[in-house]
Amino acid sequence: MKQIRIIKLVAVAAIATLPSHRLHAESVETAEPPKLQTRLEAQGRLVVNxxxxxxxxxxVHGFLIRRARADFQGHTGNPDWTYRARVNANTTDGNVKLExxxxxxxxxxxFRAEAGQIKPQFAREESVNAFRQLAVERSYAADYFTVDFTQGAEFSKKADRARAFLALHDGSYAANTDFNGDRTELGIAGRIEFVPAGRWEQFADFSSARTDGLGCLLGLALDYEIGEEGAATHTPDILKATADASLEVHGFTLFGALYGQKFDDHDENHDSDLPDNLADAEQYGIVLQAGTLLPPEGLELFGRAELIEFxxxxxxxxxxxxxxASGSLASDPLTILTTGLNYHMPKYNTKLSLDLVWALDPVPCANTGAGLLDTLEDDQSALRAQLQWRF
Incomplete structure (x- = not known):
């Protein structure tokens, strides 16, 4: 069984290297977008921890295929009625999972609505495609505070300089769960964004082209999840909030985000399996990130700092x-620094990245996608080299 799973993973990664037969809207001389667009993409990494x-x-060191996925988007015949289906090979077992x-x-x-398995608009780092980040991986803070993939419906309204989103969902990380297995009665997520300067298209990634004029994006989001109560499953209410700001101009980019989280476990007698200090915890996170293009053409330098108070x-x-947690929480807060270089090869839809992540404090829970493992001691580092391609 394990061999079959590994074969699946290798097969999906191999498919991503084949020439694509997709039909992109921007390459077709017609006002109507194609009924089907297919994108194949993969990220191969070497991690030295x-x-x-x-x-x-x-x-600890080794290679991994962090992502190998196929993305299908289009419309059903009427361009206003759209669809999306994306699958990804899991790095731990090789199984192909629906995103x-x-x-x-x-x-x-x-207004518009999207219904099915979605990723509600909440944290901007999570809204930007994993292949369009500055660092090899999103921040530890974004991964902890995000809503991530779930099931539900999201409603949106867009104007020239502002847009708003409201989602009703099954709770954080509730993708691929049955209707009675998501641990949340109801989740409500909302986000508003403003672009006082620049164009929306500038913020599809975290990089800035030299030809970009001044662009600024401001975002604010809330997520409230009502937990389930009962003998079989008892989960807390969760309130999350985030605010972020992005700036791009002539090859320079700056991003900052604040996160906050609070719980209510409704468990005064502490007779469930929830942590006893859940209701007392007030958590927050800070992320600051900057990048700039360097000569020669295509070279990009970036740095990121994050702090999380658990x-x-x-x-x-x-x-x-x-x-x-499986590691230590005794040294709150957790500080993580990241710096590195990207080399963009747009002619080949390819990017080569090299960065170094340094966790100054014990990491309470492993995030192997970020190259970090749980620890009881300070001072952990991860050198990450990545080649990614998209077709």
Whole structure:
């Protein structure tokens, strides 16, 4: 069975290297977008991790296919009725899992709706495609505070300088769950964005072209999730908030985000399996990121700093279960620094990246996608080299 899963992973990665037969809207001389657009993309990495952990190997290194996915988008015959389906090969077991699966439709008054398996608009880092980030991986903070993929419906309204989103969903990380297995009664996420300067298209990624004029994006989002109560499943109410600002001009980009999170476990007697200090924790995170183009053409330097105050608690819903700390929380807050270089090769739809991540404090829970493992000691580093391609 394990061999079959590995073969699946290798096959999906191999498919991503084949020439694409997609039909892109921008390459077709017609006013109507194509009924089907196909994108194949993959990220291959080498990760070298170094940490201090008693009884375990201090240095761990190896290759992985972080993402190997196929993305299908288009319309059903009427360009206003759209759809998207995307699958990705899981890095741990090789199984192919569904990420997006929704249909979009127009509503009266210029509103739109998308229903199915979605990623609600909440954290901007999560809204930007993983292949359009500055660093090799999104920040640890974004991964902890995000809503991520879930199931539900999202409504949106867009204007020239502003847009708003409102989603009703099954809770954070509730993708691919049954109707009775998502650990959340109801989730409500809302986000508003403003572009006082520049164009929306500038903010489809975290890089800035030299030809870009001044662009600024401001965002604010809230997410409230009502937990389930009962003998079989008891989950807390969760309130999340984030605010972010982005600036791009002539090859320079700057981004900052604030996160906050609060829980209400409705469990005064502490007779459930939830952490006893859940209701007392007030968590926040800060992310600052900058990048600039360098000569020769295509070279990009970037840096990122993040700080997370867990308040002696690591908790997040993960579909039908929840995730808690396996490392130390004694040294709150957690500070992580990242710096590196990108080399863009747009002619080949390829980008080569090299960066170094340094966690100054113990990491409470492993994030292997970021190259970080759980630790009880300070000072962990991960060198990450990545080649990504999209067709």
């Amino acid at each position: 170094s940490r201090h952990q008693s009884g375990e190997d201090d240095d 997006y699966a929704f249909i979009g439709m127009p509503l009266p008054g210029g 308040d002696n608690l690591y908790y997040r819903n993960k579909g039908e279960d929840f995730q808690k």
